[in-house]
Amino acid sequence: MRLDTALGLEDRRGPLAIIVKTVLYGGMVIVFTGPLVGLLVSAFGETLDPTGFSIVPDGFTLKNFFRAGEMGVYGYLLNSFVVVGFGLLLQMLVSVFAAYSLARKKFRGMTIVLLIMLATMMLPEEVIIIPLSVVLADVPPFHLDLIGSYAGMILPVGAWGFSILVMTEFMKEVPVELEEAAHIDGAGELRTFFTIILPLCRPALGVIGVFGFTMIWDQYLLPLIVATESSQWTLPIALRSLRADEESGIGVLLAASLLALLPSIIAFLIFQRQFMRGLTSGAIKG
């Protein structure tokens, strides 16, 4: 007798087992995706009233998305994309640079640097949000005011301990010999890095890319303290202001929520394998 799972449920094939499994798995799918399907259906539906929210379609219309345009939703979406685009680029560059150093170089103070990385991961960003709003208004030593600018939403997410550590673990696996061969051939430090190391790290770049994307896209408190006018809002923080609209009821809110959800869901579906890998490596290793 072979036992591959704890409950052995997969191997039960009787009619009763099939019914039970269908109900169970069907129920799971409905419970966990129901609200999302409901959002998809209702955003394209004619519903004006919260009580009409349902997973059963009631017609198909694009008017919520047109009305969303009139209320500036696409501007908020653009802000979100600018922040996530530059933020992710910065975050990935910073991570690969730092990881290269941590995985490849031996130098005094490395243990301290690793401790610093871990400390930043232990420090919840919510805890420092109040002083961060003060620091962003007057960045030493130049007295820069980043409040009300994209930079204020981008720079604070530029370094993320999680990506650096995931990348470091991965780079340790890349064979050192390749790099040494490049050095012998006379390639400089930066050239070796970009032509030898980075291409080998593609799988890990997928992991930190998809995690970084969802992390930055989901930022809420940071844009909330940085944006001073509604034209600077990112989509997640703009949603609250779209709740009540005389003309379209909850329609615009639903359309905007759908637009806020789709990018991370699409990113997840495309990079699923990388996502699961990062998830288990991040959680199991703590």
Place this chain on the structure above:
Amino acid sequence: MTTTLPSGPTPRQGPGRRSGTLTAWLFLAPALLLFLYFKFIPMFEGLRMSFFEVRPYLGDEWVGTDNYRTILSDGAFVSAMWHSTALALGTTVGSLVLGLLLALLIEGKARYLWFVRTAAFLPVVTTMAAVAEVWRIMYHPGDTGMLNTIIGWLGIGPQPFLASEDSSLLSIMGMGIWRGTPYDMMIFLAGLVGVDRTLYEAAAVDGASTWRRLRHVTLPALRPVFWILFTLAAIRGLRVFVEVYVLTNGGPNGSSEVLMTLIYKLGLQRGDLGVAAAGSIVLFVATLLLTLLVQFLRRRQPK
């Protein structure tokens, strides 16, 4: 890519050791600078602010521990602490129990199981603010609201959900469990892969029931995963902000006010930055104590 070259102490080629150290620090510099400016300076600034009355343009005034005294004797802050704790505990335990149960039920290699897992995992990657708006609509208190319609089929009368002081916190918890369960489920599944299969077979040879096998083989193997998930989720629960801000903004009548929504209101809406900073430090100390407590309990567990 797995060519095995003779290993052993290979002499390092290339530039000398000192310039190697310099490049190392240069490669690290962007990360360290960003951490310094946006993590460490704010942290120390927060600590400093918590002992001052912060007055922009006028200069800060040293007030000693007054901010802490103010906040710890404030009834709203104390009840926010209890709400945060209850919310963190409820969401954590609910997600862990459900996540473990679902992981056991869905373990296996079949293709359709992979589909169910992927579908069930979607809540985890969703944007919190958007999904909270959806839940706010589903929690519509009228008897034609979506969730009230569903519980109506089960013969339960309409509930006020977010609109009542008695159920607002529980309703937020419900959404938190919906979003937290698939995450825990996935990590438990990864843990289940690592369980020694020969132990299952040995248990079967000994005639052990499924329940005994579960209790003596599977669950002990999952213990480390359980502790990690518990710590992560409890800390995340204590600092919860977005869900509460979107769903109720602390209402009705403060019944779902948590630490972060209160700190946000104190600091950025009322402008009482010093007191808000003190509140943040209290929250930080709470998460620190929680982490240490869990580590302590974990060490004391019999192996």
